Amino acid sequence: MARRKGTLGLVGFLxxxxxACGGPKRPPAVTGPPPPPPEDTSSGxxxxxxxxxxxxxxxxxxxxxxxxxxxxxxxDEYGEGGPLADIYFEYDRSTLSAEAQSTLxxxxxxxLRYSSAKVIIEGHCDERGTVEYNLxxxxxxxxxxxxxxxxxxxxxxxxxxxxxxxxxxxDPGHSDAAWSKNxxxxxxxxx
Amino acid sequence: MSPLRKLASFSTVLLVCLVSAAPGRAQEPIRQxxxxxxxxxxxxxxxxxxxxxxxxxxxxxxxxRVLRDDLAFQALFKFVDEGLYSALRKxxxxxxxxxDWQSIYANFLIAVRADADPNGLALDLRVYSxxxxxxxxxxxxxxxxxxxxxxxxxxxxxxMALTQxxxxxxxRIVFSSDRDDLDGDGSTKELYMSDYDGxxxxxxxxxxxxxxxxxxxxxxxxxxxVSYRSGAPDVYVASLLAGQSLNLTQGAGQSFAxxxxxxxxxxAFGSTRSGNMEIWSANADGSxxxxxxxxxxxxxxxxxxxxxxxxxxxxxxxxxxxxxVMGADGLNVRRLTSVxxxxxxxxxxxxxxxxxxxxxxxxxxxxFEIAVLDLVTRQVRQLTTGGGSCEGPSxxxxxxHxxxxxxxxxxxxxxxxxxLGYQLRTIDVGAGQNVYPDWSR
Numbered sequence: 049m050a051r052r053k054g055t056l057g058l059v060g061f062l063x064x065x066x067x068a069c070g071g072p073k074r075p076p077a078v079t080g081p082p083p084p085p086p087e088d089t090s091s092g093x094x095x096x097x098x099x100x101x102x103x104x105x106x107x108x109x110x111x112x113x114x115x116x117x118x119x120x121x122x123x124d125e126y127g128e129g130g131p132l133a134d135i136y137f138e139y140d141r142s143t144l145s146a147e148a149q150s151t152l153x154x155x156x157x158x159x160l161r162y163s164s165a166k167v168i169i170e171g172h173c174d175e176r177g178t179v180e181y182n183l184x185x186x187x188x189x190x191x192x193x194x195x196x197x198x199x200x201x202x203x204x205x206x207x208x209x210x211x212x213x214x215x216x217x218x219d220p221g222h223s224d225a226a227w228s229k230n231x232x233x234x235x236x237x238x239x
Numbered sequence: 240m241s242p243l244r245k246l247a248s249f250s251t252v253l254l255v256c257l258v259s260a261a262p263g264r265a266q267e268p269i270r271q272x273x274x275x276x277x278x279x280x281x282x283x284x285x286x287x288x289x290x291x292x293x294x295x296x297x298x299x300x301x302x303x304r305v306l307r308d309d310l311a312f313q314a315l316f317k318f319v320d321e322g323l324y325s326a327l328r329k330x331x332x333x334x335x336x337x338x339d340w341q342s343i344y345a346n347f348l349i350a351v352r353a354d355a356d357p358n359g360l361a362l363d364l365r366v367y368s369x370x371x372x373x374x375x376x377x378x379x380x381x382x383x384x385x386x387x388x389x390x391x392x393x394x395x396x397x398x399m400a401l402t403q404x405x406x407x408x409x410x411r412i413v414f415s416s417d418r419d420d421l422d423g424d425g426s427t428k429e430l431y432m433s434d435y436d437g438x439x440x441x442x443x444x445x446x447x448x449x450x451x452x453x454x455x456x457x458x459x460x461x462x463x464x465v466s467y468r469s470g471a472p473d474v475y476v477a478s479l480l481a482g483q484s485l486n487l488t489q490g491a492g493q494s495f496a497x498x499x500x501x502x503x504x505x506x507a508f509g510s511t512r513s514g515n516m517e518i519w520s521a522n523a524d525g526s527x528x529x530x531x532x533x534x535x536x537x538x539x540x541x542x543x544x545x546x547x548x549x550x551x552x553x554x555x556x557x558x559x560x561x562x563x564v565m566g567a568d569g570l571n572v573r574r575l576t577s578v579x580x581x582x583x584x585x586x587x588x589x590x591x592x593x594x595x596x597x598x599x600x601x602x603x604x605x606x607f608e609i610a611v612l613d614l615v616t617r618q619v620r621q622l623t624t625g626g627g628s629c630e631g632p633s634x635x636x637x638x639x640h641x642x643x644x645x646x647x648x649x650x651x652x653x654x655x656x657x658x659l660g661y662q663l664r665t666i667d668v669g670a671g672q673n674v675y676p677d678w679s680r
Contacts, residue, residue: 180539210493
């Protein structure tokens, strides 16, 4: 899986990038000790009652090889260390603040300089609100970010928007401070 | 630690309907128990083991508990006090003494005998009308000894099939959980399924990505769900028997919130494949991709009406996200909800008795609760209330209950209540954040 990551000056943080999604620097989720499993959690595989033959074992579609989906992502430490810092949004909004625009102008300069780099723009939300709505809101944040980078001259084909909704908070807390960190666009660079 | 507690009986009732198929004929045996009228009483005495071996006795103990829980769950019946059974003479399941059962005011007797050995388990079910002293149902269910809960569930559903309500004891719930997230930071979620009572939890997906918003195929042999396994969110269709998933949306835009049509032929979902988030539908093999909404607003989270002719969905075209409805062809769009400023995640009841849509609604305090819109009266009733939020309702197969996820105790856990909001309880399906449940049909 140690495939060549190319040139481009990306190399510095590419080494980190192999770990990709959910790097080691994120704080652990705060959950209590897990409760005991339900009793009768019987039989992983093997035959069950023929009148109820649906025992699908564990796998629907195991990922091939080493199963490391994230090896296609080259740079990602959730905003830490990479050149493309996260930008942040107001609650329930996808408009770009002056500060976010300024950050994106820096990102555009960097991306225009390293012109074979592609960027995945992840739109994230805080935990408040329904899953479907937040997935749509994350998409709007990602698209607003992409439109601004587009206006700064970055080609459309180098950008992909992925909405994460409220599924991957960078801070698992339930405070205003945690929420404001989680309402963000995050950038993953690949080539 | 049964996740289902015994339930208080509810305000519905049981009538015996003597079905006379044609005028002039002699009275026919009881074929159906129509519920409505004065509540009547079931006797569910302890299962009788055929032998004295431990295996049969253990199986019987489980069968008795599961059968009683399954029937009590429906909140349609009164039950004979369990203490009375020991006062009666020993039950002979094939030839009960009706005087005994009449003396404790039972209207129906559900007698079960079980025979277990290492080769398998046989459950003999007899249902008697005590009032008319006749046998109305006689069945044998067989399987492996470890399937004892399933056999008891089948017996419960066989009894429910005598009523106008479908049983749900063999239904299952699929949900998303981060319990196997390797980093422990919640960045991956896999799909799991359990029996409706929280037992028999099994993992479904193993791709170490985000797998969310599962939807049961109506015949129960498949799922549709959202997975980020290729980086961006696509809708996948899984065949559970073949153990394979088909990428329905193939990376065209981002796709979310799939919902099966009631005949299992189509999947509707929200997608950005045309730029903006719109409702699309496709055949289950990915062919026949159709755009159903064209609007500058966000349209997502579709749910089909039970007859497949309409689709309700979330749209913020009116300024805030609310539930709207349209024909399955995308025409005739109308707004349904106007209570509150944030409604999402609609689920159309499969009930034959009630025309209702459950959804998630934000209250003034900022928390989210489960609400039900009665499509006939246009009244909304709020089912849940309290600290924290509840989200993502899904109906039981007969539309009498809902499952959803609540974070009342700082952890998202599955919860259930009946369609009026009574009998709220947590369903223990194991560790982690357990979200986005979908109840099989």
